[in-house]
Amino acid sequence: METILPLLGFVVAATVTPGPNNLMVLVSGANFGLTRTLPHIAGIAFGFPAMIVAVGLGLEVVFDVVPGLELALKYLAFVYLLWLAWRMTQAGRPETSQVRRRPLTFLEAVAFQWVNPKAWSMIFSGVTVFAAGANNQLIAVGAIAGLFGLVCLPNGVAWTLFGTAISHWLANDVWRTRFNWLMAILLVVSVLPSII
Numbered sequence: 553m554e555t556i557l558p559l560l561g562f563v564v565a566a567t568v569t570p571g572p573n574n575l576m577v578l579v580s581g582a583n584f585g586l587t588r589t590l591p592h593i594a595g596i597a598f599g600f601p602a603m604i605v606a607v608g609l610g611l612e613v614v615f616d617v618v619p620g621l622e623l624a625l626k627y628l629a630f631v632y633l634l635w636l637a638w639r640m641t642q643a644g645r646p647e648t649s650q651v652r653r654r655p656l657t658f659l660e661a662v663a664f665q666w667v668n669p670k671a672w673s674m675i676f677s678g679v680t681v682f683a684a685g686a687n688n689q690l691i692a693v694g695a696i697a698g699l700f701g702l703v704c705l706p707n708g709v710a711w712t713l714f715g716t717a718i719s720h721w722l723a724n725d726v727w728r729t730r731f732n733w734l735m736a737i738l739l740v741v742s743v744l745p746s747i748i
Contacts, residue, residue, distance in 0.1 A: 556695070558682075559678075559682050559695065559696065559699060560699060562677075562678060562681070562682070563678075563696075563699045563700055563703050564703055566674045566677075566678070566700075567700065567703045567704060567707045568703075568707055570738070570742055571668075571670040571742050572633060572636075572664075572668050572669075572670055572671075572739055572742060573596050573600075573664075573665075573668065573670075573671075573704075573708070574707070574708075574711045575711075575735055575738055575739045575742060576592070576636070576640070576656065576664075576739065577589055577592055577593060577596070577708050577711045577712045577715065578711045578712065578714055578715040578735065579640050579715060579731075579732060579735045579736075580592055580655040580656070580712060580715065581711065581712035581713060581714065581715025581716040581719070582715035582716065582718055582719045582722055582728075582731065583653075583655075583715075583719070583722075583728070583732070584654070584655045585716055585719070586709070586712050586713060586716055588654075588655050589655050589708075589712045589715075591655070591656070591657055591658040591661070592655050592656040592657070592658070592660075592661045592708075593661075593704075593705065593708035593709060593712065594658055594661070594705075595656065595657070595658040595659065595660065595661025595662045595664075595665075596661050596664075596665065596704050596708055597701050597704040597705045597708065598658075598662055598701070599661060599662030599663070599664070599665035599666075600665045600671060600700055600701070600704055601697035601698065601700050601701040601704075602662070602665075602697070603665050603666060603671060603675060604675050604678070604679065604693065604696055604697040604700060605693055605694070605697050607675050607676070607679055608675075608679045608683055608689070608692075608693030608696065608697070609689075609690070609693060625667075625672075626669060626672075628667065629666075629667035629668065629669050629672075630669065632664075632667045633667065633668070633669070633739065633740065634740065636664070636739070637736035637737070637739045637740050638736070640732055640735060640736040640739065641729075641732050641733050641736045642732075670742065678696050678700075679693065679696065682695075682696055683696060718731075
């Protein structure tokens with residue numbers, strides 16, 4: 553595949569830039585640390601490539617057949633993102649035992665990929681540019697999914713470690729609350745270009 557280097561550049565640029573996944577693991581790292589955030593990271597690294605495979609192998613046809621479905625999914629995704637942003641504002645210290653004060657689980661992170669507007673934009677762009685004209689669609693989609701999965705793991709760890717690194721500044725509950733609110737606002741703002 554002669555497009556492997558451009559594809560790798562696209563994958564890295566799309567993955568490392570701030571977006572819902574990165575902001576959520578940053579906040580999780582700051583509030584819960586790396587170890588408790590690992591299931592969330594693994595969910596991203598599994599869920600996003602699985603979504604790429606599903607879209608690349610035919611789910612895109614469903615959106616062509618049912619035109620309103622894509623718009624409905626977009627707004628449903630935004631509402632879910634608002635709920636996650638609210639949940640982010642409620643994150644407390646790691647030692648708290650309240651249910652809402654925990655990081656996303658593996659399955660929650662996998663499911664989030666399906667309602668992440670930035671993920672949909674990246675997938676449609678990547679599949680259209682790098683798989684549409686390929687001789688073997690299955691290999692092209694597999695390469696895109698595989699590269700995203702490989703890059704998502706270290707990227708998620710890096711964003712989480714950044715959150716962990718700043719967590720000592722967030723020992724004060726007032727500063728932690730302000731940080732969580734700021735990250736929740738940035739999470740919502742990060743997807744507005746995909747919604748509008």
